[in-house]
Amino acid sequence: MAADSHHSIVHARRISMTWMILCLAGAVAVGFFGIAYFNEHPAVAGAVNQNAERVFIELAQILFNPWIAGILLSAILAAVMSTLSCQLLVCSSAITEDLYKAFLRKHASQKELVWVGRVMVLVVALVAIALAANPENRVLGLVSYAWAGFGAAFGPVVLFSGDVVTHDAQRCAGGDDHRCADGYRLETVRLAGSVRNYSGLYLW
Structure with missing residues (x-):
């Protein structure tokens, strides 16, 4: 998507696919290692048994020095925050431009659209908080x-x-x-x- 010309598509595809393979292989490896480790150490598997998505967090806290574990956990937080900010902006822009301006206010001023976008960021954030607050999700x-x-x-x-x-x-x-x-x-x-x-x- 950020390629400057069609000539760089092949090179970008190789980089993206290589990086994706490494990331997915690492995720699968963490999952299999978590299964093996927590089956051998059921005494520390309580949090993972309740929520399997905590396997990386629990392994980082158990196996690594607190300084290294902090770096690994901050990587999770960085990934979450970057995705969150991106999705908030995308949802707000889509609602403002594709719904509000296209169907409700076709001649809305730029200042009005800016304020609608800000309100939509707040609304989408509240919906996301409501979804995250459900322990079943x-x-x-x-x-x-x-x-x-x-x-x-x-x-x-x-x-x-x-x-x-x-x-x-x-x-x-x-x-x-x-x-x-x-x-x-x-x-x-x-x-x-x-x-x-x-x-x-x-x-x-």
């Missing part, structure tokens, strides 16, 4: 549901765009994203329950 569950809707909205359009497919068909394909995402979420819940039951039987 997990980061992976919320993110996977969001990406399911994103992929369902743009996936068919990207895959089937061309001279044969009309614009109306593309709009219909993109408009069915909520149905696909809801079905994906329900099937994920059922699958998670089945896997949990199977894994419990296996461990027993």
